[in-house]
Each structure stands twice: as structure tokens, then as C-alpha cells.
Amino acid sequence: ETGVTQSPTHLIKTRGQQVTLRCSSQSGHNTVSWYQQALGQGPQFIFQYYREEENGRGNFPPRFSGLQFPNYSSELNVNALELDDSALYLCASSFGGSNSYNEQFFGPGTRLTVL
């Protein structure tokens, strides 16, 4: 069984650029959640995708957007990068929708640095 994988592991961008981060969910999982973890802080929920549809969103501006593909892998896109977007971006996959508890399995994250 393959766990959750994320690419790239590290990324450096400049202010104003756009970035795409990728996540492959664990085998059999159909739900992906994305989190932003700034240095020294806990992860903050960005959004969740369930069966290719956005299932819920945290307090992030529209320049944070995502996609989920038929194989349930996912992308996080961030436009017009700001310095404060520098963080570790974590993706977590699980099986099922939001009506019951489904354990989330986290990937190792992508470290984004915005200069």
C-alpha cells in the first residue's frame, strides 16, 4: 500500500508568481484535504476535496484554489504569491465524506519559500 506522496519537496518562488503543488492520495482514498503550516505554528485547513468536488473551505482567499482528479490525486494552486505564503503545505487523504470520522493520513509536505 502506497502512502500519501507530495511533490515537489521544496520550492522557491518570488512574490507575484504562481505555484502548483501536487498530492497523490493513499490507495483507496477518495478525499484530500490541504493544510498550510507556517513556521512555528499548527497546520491551518485550506480546503477539502471529495470525489472531485470542493467539500469545504477554510479562511483562505480565492487565490488559493485546488483540483481533484478522477484518480483522486490533487493539486493546490496559489496565485499572486505573497511573502506570508511561505510555509509547509501538507496534504492528507482519507476515505469517505464528512458525515463520519475518517482517519486522515498526511504526506511529508512541500516546503514553499517566497522571496
Next chain:
Amino acid sequence: AQSVTQLDSQVPVFEEAPVELRCNYSSSVSVYLFWYVQYPNQGLQLLLKYLSGSTLVKGINGFEAEFNKSQTSFHLRKPSVHISDTAEYFCAVSKTGGFKTIFGAGTRLFVKA
């Protein structure tokens, strides 16, 4: 809305000593509670969870936590720590039937020889 407060940002402790990492939460609805561990340059790993039932929850690596509804707390304990327990620990909460998990700011556990 739910929130989580981890009362200690850092906890230094000697090897083989007991440790308690404190967590308080706020919610007007029923919740699930979690503790996660994060080792350097890695993602989060679930240590234990409280969904319902017994308030004492046992997890991996010898950790346990007790859910106290009246005090809205979910403190994590281990009777004897090892050097390998050095990591960042996160308490988290999600609304039952909800879609997002709210994390605390984390507690860095540093185990000294």
C-alpha cells in the same frame, strides 16, 4: 467555531521521566479530539483519538490521553519518555460530522539524556 489551546510551547524533560502535554479546546458542539506527532521534516502522524465512549484513550508509542468534558481538556501523557519521543506534538479538534480539523500551535517535547 472550534478552537484549541496548547498551554506549553516547549516541554523539556529527562529521559525515563513522565510527561504531560496540556490541551484545552473550545466548542459549542460535540467534537472529536486528536493528538498528532510531527518529527523533523516529516508530515503528521496520528498518536491517538477520542471519538466517543471511554474517556481514557490509549495510543501508539505508549502515549495516552484523557478527555475531560467539564474542563474541556484533552491532556496527553506518557509515564516514561525516550530520546526518540523528541518531536512536535499537536492537539486537534474536529466537529463530529465536520470536514475540517483545527490544530493547536504545537508543543515541542525535548527529551534530554
